[in-house]
Amino acid sequence: MKIELKNLSFSYQNKFIIKKASNTFNSGNIHFINGKNGSGKTTLLKLIATFLNPDFGDILYNDITFKNFKKNKKNNLSYITHLPMLYPELSLKENFNFFNKIYSSKLEKAKDLRKNFNLMQFNDMQVKKFSRGMKQKASIALSLSFNYGIYLFDEPFSGLDIESQEILNNHIIELSKQNKLIIMISHHVNKIENSIYYSLENGKIEINN
């Protein structure tokens, strides 16, 4: 799996957030993107996730253009953030069952991940009763339960306790061993083998290694 940014530009309110950015992200590596607050890291991830459309340039997913990938992207890309992305009125188990059904992913894997993140005892509790950290853990566990080729992480560690950070870190290493394409925005930079570090400044992306 490979993602190529080709002269990618995106503007918001007449200001270029991403300006002619070009780079190739290959699977098997963990790509860490750093940058100051407001430098456009989340915007870049949202562009790759196809939530936003580029103004100019293109993003190629295994040589498939942005336009075509957006049409057929379903079931190949996971977007993992610190945001809850769960129905608050439903229990944890109901949320997992519902999303795993619509994504056609295996319930067994979802159960293992709930065990891994120590969430099994909260299976029947409504998500609205969870603390912020627990919601985040549950959301990450759910996103990891889908078997995808591309994993986009946007500040996944912020708000997690040390134990959960460690669990997540191990999962990310495991995904990289499975040759998945991982792009991550995080101020919590771990020295992981096969990591490539980038900085995003003035809308351009540069390797930092």
Add this chain to the structure above:
Amino acid sequence: MGKLKLIINLILIHLKNSFRNPQKLLYLMFFSFLIVVIFAFSFDLSPKLLNKVTPGIIWSVIILGSTNILSESFREESDNFIFYRFLLSPISMTTLIITRTLSNMLIVTIWEFFIIFLTFIFLNFSVNFNIHWFILTILLGSIGYVMLTTFFSLIISGTKNILMAIIIYPLILPLLMGVLKMTTLIFLDNINSEFFFWLKIVSGFNIIYLSVIVILTELVFESE
């Protein structure tokens, strides 16, 4: 996962979510109860006049009461960033709108029969009328209105509810005129050519609303 199973799942999850948070449903019950009681105690209508006024009361309560609720159809998804999950899932936005319309329709229909029951009790309404045509009129009036409101609730999710009334009320005016006329004719036990004329108009508007929504959803959400 089969398309039908997926649709059933989407409807069930919304119903589960709605019934677990009964505030909105209680609002609907109290709102309709209050309006019907106000009308019942304000007027002392003759049976003939009652036949003409009751359709207006019923449809006013339906439209005014449900606007608030329907405009929040996607509030949960918007507030909790669940749209990100749907955007990456195999579910198209058209499927999401159609399933949400169906679950909203179910909630609104149950509530409508509660309003009708209240109206008949408090206004002492005891006229023989064709129940089949009446049910059809209520369903035809509701589906178009619910469909439009659900669609716009996705478009304006995250903004103020007042915007919904400004957008929706002018659009539903022809539909509302039609169902009001049809309901009046049913209560007057006068199913004539005029009734069937309005039936065609209302059915036509429902088809137009559905087509426009499907086309707009494709244009707004599915295209690049």
